[in-house]
Amino acid sequence: MQVPVEQTIILSLKIALAAVAFNTPFCLFVGWYLARRQFRGKTLIETLVNMPLVVPPVVTGYFLLIVFGRKGLLGQWLYAATGLALSFSWQAAALAAAVVSFPLFANAVRVAIENVDPRLEEAARVLRAGRWRVYLQVTLPLSMNGIAAGLFLCFARSLGEFGATIMVAGNIPGRTQTIPLAIYSLVNQADEQQALILVGISILISYASLFAGQVLQRRWQGRKTHE
Amino acid sequence: MSEIKPILQVDCEMQLGNFLLQPKCSLQSDFTALFGPSGCGKTSTLKLIAGLLQPHRGQVRLADRVLYDSESRLNTPPETREVGLVFQDGRLFPHLSVQKNLQFGLQNTPPAKQRLRLDDVVDVLRISHLLERRPATLSGGEIQRIAIGRALLASPKLLLMDEPLAAVDIPSKLSLLIELHKIRDVFHIPIVYVSHDLSTVLNIASHVMRMDAGRIVAEGQPFEVLANYVHKPLMETDEIRNLLEMTVTSHNAERGSSDVTSGGVSFVLPHISAAVGARLTIDIPASEILLAIEKPVGLSARNIIAGKVVQIHHFGSRVIVKVDIGMVLSVEIVEGTLAGLEIAVGKRVFLVMKATAFRKVGER
Numbered sequence: 001m002q003v004p005v006e007q008t009i010i011l012s013l014k015i016a017l018a019a020v021a022f023n024t025p026f027c028l029f030v031g032w033y034l035a036r037r038q039f040r041g042k043t044l045i046e047t048l049v050n051m052p053l054v055v056p057p058v059v060t061g062y063f064l065l066i067v068f069g070r071k072g073l074l075g076q077w078l079y080a081a082t083g084l085a086l087s088f089s090w091q092a093a094a095l096a097a098a099v100v101s102f103p104l105f106a107n108a109v110r111v112a113i114e115n116v117d118p119r120l121e122e123a124a125r126v127l128r129a130g131r132w133r134v135y136l137q138v139t140l141p142l143s144m145n146g147i148a149a150g151l152f153l154c155f156a157r158s159l160g161e162f163g164a165t166i167m168v169a170g171n172i173p174g175r176t177q178t179i180p181l182a183i184y185s186l187v188n189q190a191d192e193q194q195a196l197i198l199v200g201i202s203i204l205i206s207y208a209s210l211f212a213g214q215v216l217q218r219r220w221q222g223r224k225t226h227e
Numbered sequence: 228m229s230e231i232k233p234i235l236q237v238d239c240e241m242q243l244g245n246f247l248l249q250p251k252c253s254l255q256s257d258f259t260a261l262f263g264p265s266g267c268g269k270t271s272t273l274k275l276i277a278g279l280l281q282p283h284r285g286q287v288r289l290a291d292r293v294l295y296d297s298e299s300r301l302n303t304p305p306e307t308r309e310v311g312l313v314f315q316d317g318r319l320f321p322h323l324s325v326q327k328n329l330q331f332g333l334q335n336t337p338p339a340k341q342r343l344r345l346d347d348v349v350d351v352l353r354i355s356h357l358l359e360r361r362p363a364t365l366s367g368g369e370i371q372r373i374a375i376g377r378a379l380l381a382s383p384k385l386l387l388m389d390e391p392l393a394a395v396d397i398p399s400k401l402s403l404l405i406e407l408h409k410i411r412d413v414f415h416i417p418i419v420y421v422s423h424d425l426s427t428v429l430n431i432a433s434h435v436m437r438m439d440a441g442r443i444v445a446e447g448q449p450f451e452v453l454a455n456y457v458h459k460p461l462m463e464t465d466e467i468r469n470l471l472e473m474t475v476t477s478h479n480a481e482r483g484s485s486d487v488t489s490g491g492v493s494f495v496l497p498h499i500s501a502a503v504g505a506r507l508t509i510d511i512p513a514s515e516i517l518l519a520i521e522k523p524v525g526l527s528a529r530n531i532i533a534g535k536v537v538q539i540h541h542f543g544s545r546v547i548v549k550v551d552i553g554m555v556l557s558v559e560i561v562e563g564t565l566a567g568l569e570i571a572v573g574k575r576v577f578l579v580m581k582a583t584a585f586r587k588v589g590e591r
Contacts (some may be wrong), residue, residue, distance in 0.1 A: 123318035125305040126277050127332030127381050133306075141322045160568070 003174040005197060012178040013205075015090055016158035019097035023105050023154055028147070031109025032135065036118070053103045061096055061167025068092065068168070093169035093176045097158035105154035112146020113139055145220030150215030156206045232290065234417045235385060239285030239295075241578035248441040250275065250284075252401060256434030257417045258408075260449070262397035262425065263438035268419040270315075272438070273387045275314045276419075282374045306335070308542055311383030311416075317370035317392040325373050325570060326358040326550055332381025342382040343414060351409055352376045357502045368399030386410070392427060398484075404431055405508045406472055426466055431556075450540040450547065467513040467547055475505045482583060484529070488498075489552040495529040496585045508589055513547060513559035515584035519577040520568050530580040536572050539565070550578055 035048060067208055070085040079085050086092050116139050124134045140147070162180040169176035171185060179202050186195035202210045235254040240247070250272040261269050269404060274280040276287060278294065279300055287295040289310065294303045307475065311332075319328050329345060349355050352372045371391050378386060388407075392400045408431065411418055422428050429449050436446040437453070440530065445452045473487040485499040487507065501507060523531060534552035541547075546565050548558045558578065560570075570576065 059383070119316070119318055120320060122279050122305075123312075123314060124320075124331070125279065126308075126310065126312040128306045128335035129307075129331070129379065130304070130306045133335060138320060142320075 003106055003177070005194070005201075006196065007174055008177060008182045009201060011090065011176075015097055015178055016155050018091070018094035019101060019158040019161075020105075020151060020155050022094065022098045024151070027102065027105040027109050027150065027154070028140075030106045031147075031150075032113050032139065034106075035113035049106055050103045052100050055162065057096075057100055057163030057165075060099055061164030064092070064096060064099065064164065064168040068095065071219055080188045087168055088170045088172065089104055089178060090169070090176055091179060093161075093165045094158075095198060096164035096168045097161040100161050100164050101154040101157035105150045108146050108150025109143070112136055112143035112150070115146065116142045117152055132146070145217040147218070148216040148220065149213040152209045152216070156209045156213075159205060159209075181192045233288075234290060234435050235276065235419070236286070236288040237272070237276060239282035239287060241271070241275065241280065241282040243271060246441060248272065248275075250438070250441075250443055252436055252446065254417075254419070256432075257415075258411050258432050259417075259419045259434040259436060260428040260432035261419060261421045261436050261438060262428050263454075264424065265322075265423055267438045267581075268435060268441040269423075269438055270389050273312060273389050273419070275423060276309050276385075277310045277387060277410075278300075278303060278311075283360060308484065309382070309384045311378035311381055311386040313371070313374050313378045313388045313391045314384070315393050317374040317391075319365075319370060319373055319476075321362055323362075323589050325354070325360050325362065325365070326357070328362065329358075329377050329380055332377055336380075336382050340382055345380065347413075348376045348379050351413060352406060366399075368395045368403065371395055371399075371403065372406075375410070376405075377391075377417065379500055386416050386418045388418060390422055390424075391420075392498055393424070395421075400427075401468070401470060401510050402508050405472060407431055411440065415496075426468065429453070430470055432470055450538060450549075453542070467557050467559055469511045469513060469516075470513070471509045471554070472506050473509050475501050475507065477503060477505050492532065492553040494580070494585065495582050497582050499587060507550070510578060510586045511556075511584055515555040516558045517554065517566070517579035518548065518550075518558050518560055518564070518570065520570070520574070521578055523579060526579065527581070529582040530577045530578070532578050532580075534576060534578055536570060536574045536576055539570070539572060550576060552578060 030049060034042070041226070065072065065087060067073050069087045070076065072081050075086060086095065120138055120142070121134050124138045124188070129137060160180060161178070161197065162184070164175070165178060168179060171177050171181045177185070179198050183195050183198045183202070233255055236250045240249050246268070246311065248271050250268065261271055261272065262444065271280060273352070275282050278316055282295065282297070284297045286293065289308065293301060294308050295301060320331065323331070329348070333341065333345065349358070352375060354369070354372050354376060357369055357373065364374070375391065389501045392403055395403065404427070407418065410416060414497045414518065420431065432449050434446065435449045435452040436443045438444065471489045473489040473494070476486045476488050476493070479484050483498045485496050487494050487496055487509070532552045534550040535549055537555060538549040538553045539546065546560050546562055548560060548570060549555050550558055556578065
């Protein structure tokens with residue numbers, strides 16, 4: 001069974017956007033925390049944050065299934081309380097995409113914040129700005145270039161997510177079948193023509209989002225140093 | 228002394244690597260200079276007061292309020308200390324316009340605590356033409372004007388300045404010095420000013436603390452603290468200046484001169500292209516003023532003013548005589564002159580100044 005190409009594309013975009021939206025607050029916090037705070041066990045946390053980069057996505061997906069599946073550690077509690085099951089839903093696909101793209105986003109934020117001169121943050125503190133205001137009014141605006149790049153990278157990686165998605169969300173056309181999963185199914189069904197269309201679209205969206213990230217980064221960099 | 232409430236009391240100890248910082252002082256003056264060689268702990272002391280560094284032991288009090296106390300584990304964060312700090316490098320926010328930079332602290336200040344208005348600060352610091360600019364396009368002197376204005380607009384109860392003029396060219400520096408005096412007088416904000424530049428310290432401070440190797444080793448009136456202090460630039464090259472604020476009273480086209488007045492004393496200067504009533508900042512170096520014990524006659528110098536010696540200070544072979552002519556001016560002579568003319572405190576003397584010795588450094 002196949003659904004129209006547009007439906008697959010829209011579903012993919014929705015899942016990727018949800019993953020970005022879900023990741024943004026966490027990545028802004030974790031990136032800042034790793035950039036600006038020294039604490040015991042920092043290396044352990046850094047390693048943990050970067051794990052999704054190297055763990056096979058299938059393993060990440062399996063882990064998410066164990067935790068969030070209907071009989072999972074948190075999932076069964078969630079199911080008992082609300083009757084909702086996260087697994088095999090588009091939300092599960094978004095969660096899978098979010099976890100896998102998390103390190104790319106968090107590391108970009110971290111590097112961007114590390115590049116902000118901490119002396120400017122000191123200057124803001126003595127101008128009656130508390131930590132939160134310093135973050136919002138000085139640190140964030142000055143690291144916007146790197147954050148934007150991280151955001152688009154996260155979006156592009158989410159669009160391409162395959163292994164974790166298929167484990168935790170399955171491959172249900174119209175519900176959890178994103179572009180990469182659809183391509184996989186189409187090729188298996190020897191529907192090369194449909195597959196090629198999706199391959200082309202996939203490349204196009206990925207290129208466009210990385211390009212947009214680069215352009216924004218360039219523009220903000222310019223604003224920071226030249227004007 | 229003990230009856231006047233101290234503005235600031237510091238008694239702290241902090242280990243910085245293998246350097247022990249132990250500032251201890253109690254300030255009553257409204258313009259204090261903290262002076263000492265590089266690396267003696269001046270900047271760290273300011274940071275302790277502002278809350279950017281936390282000492283290991285001791286207490287910091289601002290008027291009646293305890294800002295830091297190790298015994299009661301009290302450490303007020305910088306944003307609620309109401310202590311302003313102007314950094315040597317300005318530290319303007321590069322992503323904000325000059326106006327937004329100025330308003331940064333103002334916006335964070337509760338309305339009930341806002342004591343200064345943007346317009347007043349812009350006026351005193353003469354920065355109205357810069358408001359739309361971006362920090363990257365400003366000169367060193369302009370950056371520091373904005374940084375000082377920004378700190379003032381957060382309505383601090385104490386303003387700390389960490390060598391704000393170190394990277395500023397000489398003319399900007401002199402006019403900024405006058406403005407610092409104005410800040411103290413107009414806005415009534417006490418200032419602690421850190422410098423390793425003695426000529427600056429002598430020009431602006433009413434009280435000096437000398438710091439060395441993490442401790443405050445001497446404090447008092449500027450010339451007292453610095454007298455007998457072995458400091459090569461001061462003994463040999465540093466120019467002692469008199470910075471005066473003057474008002475133009477009339478122009479004399481025939482003689483090519485202008486009459487100005489400062490603190491009730493009139494001076495004749497070479498023609499100045501400024502309107503009558505204009506207020507100028509004028510610099511006359513102490514070494515350009517002659518001292519006479521009788522009223523000289525037949526001199527080309529246009530300014531001969533009677534006064535009385537109030538203080539005499541020695542820096543190596545240099546001697547600075549402070550003379551009261553309605554305002555106090557510093558006059559530099561050499562040791563031999565002092566003895567030869569029998570100059571002593573209380574003696575009536577005449578100051579002789581060529582019109583061309585005055586230099587205009589600013590106009591407002």
